[in-house]
Amino acid sequence: MGSVQRAMRLLETVAGHAHGATAKQLAREAGIALPTTYHLLRTLVHEGYLCREKGLFFLGDAVARLTSSGARQKRRSTVADTLACWRDSIGVPVYYAMYREGEIEVMCVSDSREAPAVEEWADFRETGHAHAIGQCLLSQLDEEARRDHLARCPVQPLTRYTVRDNDALLRRLARLRRMEAVVERQEYALGTVCAAVPITVGTTAATMAISLPAQRADRLLPAVERLQTEIGRNLGSLALSISM
Template identity: 55%
Template sequence: MIASVQRALRLLEAVGGFLQGATAKQLARAAGLPLGTTYHLLRTLTHEGYLRRADGKFYYGHSVGGISRADDLQSGRSDLRTRMERLRDELGAAVYLAVYEEGEVRVVDIASGPSQPAVEVWADLRSTAHAHAIGQCLLGQLSEADRRDHLLRHPPVGLTPSTVVRESAVLRVLAAVGPAEPVIERQQYALGTVCAAVPITVGAVVATMALSLPLEQADRLRAAAELLRVKVGAMSPSFVL
């Protein structure tokens, strides 16, 4: 245990008990700390922005907001996870959230279960975006120049007999991605698996929500993809992202 950290936290807690601000002496008494130690910690906390001083009293500073925002973000992630798990159960399929950032595909989260297994990632999803629904949906939301740049950095390769590998053909597939229509992919990334992805675009953010099904359930893919589109469309984009 680091005693100085404990004392600093006790001081921060003590500030919360004085709505009109508090002097160093008041905070020392409230936190049960020697006055000299209190002055030293107050100087440090004020310098770092966790406290601010006005008219001889101390108040919470702007850096405390970062702690609360982190808590809000964690809460938001928990809520998003709950929604994804609910989608998984409604669709009867594994559900994925992914984004395209800094020129790469990044899977943010996956909601799967014993009855809704996720696709086994056997080839790097970043370099095989041309072959899976997540990647096709993300690349389809980019400009043609950005698509070409991505394919230049990650040339299409054959993963299964169904994978489209000719760059011109891949570009045609990506150009056909609609702004709100599901992208359907059948065994291009992995044999025995079919997938669908729905585009989500908010400002400069490019994202997608996707699902996967085992091949024996391929007859459900279209209906599940349409339901995913409806469910994602009903969500607040800012909440999803």
């Protein structure tokens, strides 16, 4: 533990010198014996946390990676906190998903015992035609990208309400107005209705979605309207986290 603390003090000391510092200078400022400082500096350089140029020490690439990772984690936490707030205020489970590298990815789900999420009984990535999340993401793609996705993940019946073939799905998607919420009723899972709101930031297709038991379907449209209102209020912070 003592070595770790001394290494951290050295990193903090180096960070205070934009133009680099010598080993003797770092030892003096960090209050660490010079032989110990040399040993720790060699280790930190070897691991990439520091680099040495002309006898001066600077922060290395590994520190930048730690900073980037920390920023990503903060963005994830921001999205998770936002979804939890909406879950509690609207009283429904809330989902955040993206279309990335040709795949449907559910990035975050916020549910509770009172508002449980839909059980993923069939792979969400392969059944985008059947659930509101997938339909919403596909609706934001161009025709070529949609057909490419369906060539890899063709329509298959999951329930008696599921759209029947690729062409029928493409026609449905083409009828959707830009940024219109997508509603799906028991197409993915019997007894469940869902709605998804599109979010497009730059070239990234994303969505926030909700689900409800079919016996409470009358609450779906009011709930999705509230979700749209919340998204409008928080779109700025969501945009910063869209690529988490």
